[in-house]
Amino acid sequence: MARIRLACVALFLAIAAGCTEVVTGTGSMDTRPQPPLTSAAALGDIATVDFCSLVDRAVIDKVSGVAEIDVSMDRCQVTVSKNGVPMVLVVGEPMDGETRDSMPTSPHQVADLPAGITVAKFEEEDMCGREIVFADQMRLRVNVALAEPDGRNLEYRTRHMCEVADAALETALKMVRGGTALHFEYGDRSYSTLAACDMIPASAVAIALDAQRVSTKRYPTGHECEWDRDSARALFAFMLRPLSLDVPPDAIEETIAGRRSYVLPDGLTIGSGCEVFTVNLRGPRPGLTEGAAVYVELFEPGQDDRACTIARGLAGAAFAKLPPV
Missing domain, CATH: 3.40.1000 (Protein Transport Mog1p; Chain A)
Structure with a gap:
């Protein structure tokens, strides 16, 4: 499936140090079995x-x-x-x-x-x-x-x-x-605390995709949700994006649910697609913003306009639930 275009940011590196107490006596290697790593x-x-x-x-x-x-x-x-x-x-x-x-x-x-x-x-x-x-x-x-x-x-x-x-x-x-992975520190109004699958009801997605029902994938971080039917699928995701990243020149600026948003037809050669995204919040590090995006893919070619109409409707439902700017 086409993925949402991602933003660019420099790596932030950190080193953690610790200390170990020295005990007098005969040392021996710990040969006890380690618990399975989750x-x-x-x-x-x-x-x-x-x-x-x-x-x-x-x-x-x-x-x-x-x-x-x-x-x-x-x-x-x-x-x-x-x-x-x-x-x-x-x-x-x-x-x-x-x-x-x-x-x-x-x-x-x-x-x-x-x-x-x-x-x-x-x-x-x-x-x-x-x-x-x-x-x-x-x-x-x-x-x-x-x-x-x-x-x-x-x-x-x-x-x-x-x-x-x-x-x-x-x-x-x-x-x-x-165990040295670094972590973002998100603010109280961060999109990261929201559940992507709660932003758009599955029933609304099914109606938009002209289906009786859709299957729902709740990704474990909660930042992405995907709905599928036989001939189409939709994705809602929270994302990070650099302040310095320009909006694609072919994106159409619109106001959706009171927010500055951008509509971007995908131009797929196989199938049809459209992305609608908004960027409003400061991110967890300087130079980063948080954003939200809807992506709709139709498996029939030449349907970008229809895909964008569906994406606009789903974005309107989701963006209305975002924290105030």
Whole structure:
């Protein structure tokens, strides 16, 4: 599914230090079995994780050139280039058993994993991915895709994508082992405290998509909600966006639910799509704002206008529930 365009921000790095008491006597290594590692034990509150803190730019640079790092609430997106081929690395997108997609995976062998952690892999013609699976079945995705798929030299490109994915997996696992993920500190009026699925009733989505009912995916952070039917789907998401990021030139500025909003037809070659977004709040760090967006995808081509009409209606329902500016 087309994903919401994400914003760009510089990484904020921090180092935590501790101390250990020295005890006189004969030391011995603790050989007791470690409890299976859950996502909460490794990462803390999954809803506030800065997923860019799981990315070590220096390690990624060893296998590819990092051009840009973008952060949002539920993912870190890194634009890289290897041998002249532009790729997009995404780290994060936590999923549980209810929201994991149907993409087939197989075991991926990694040495010295913490107790309860496994790694799965999935590879397609224009994508190479890894999933860190915690003991509580929460999954974190490490995914690399071609920025501009064109069908050429796919075997060669897949190999390079997997090299980048494995480098990113290495750094993410290092942070998981050490429990050193950083967290955003959101304000009291932050969108992050809202539940995306509560912003638009499923019944309203079903009517908008001309369906008797829709299936609903409640993503574990609460920041995204997805509704599906056979021939269409809709997504509502909270996001982060840099103040410096320009609005796309083809976006149409409108006022929706009393808020400055932007309507952006997707121009898909397969199917039709439209995004409506608004940006109003300061973000958890200087230079960042929070925003909310609706994305509608219709599987029939040439229907961008209809997709935008549906997206406007859903955005009106959701934006009206946002905290006052």
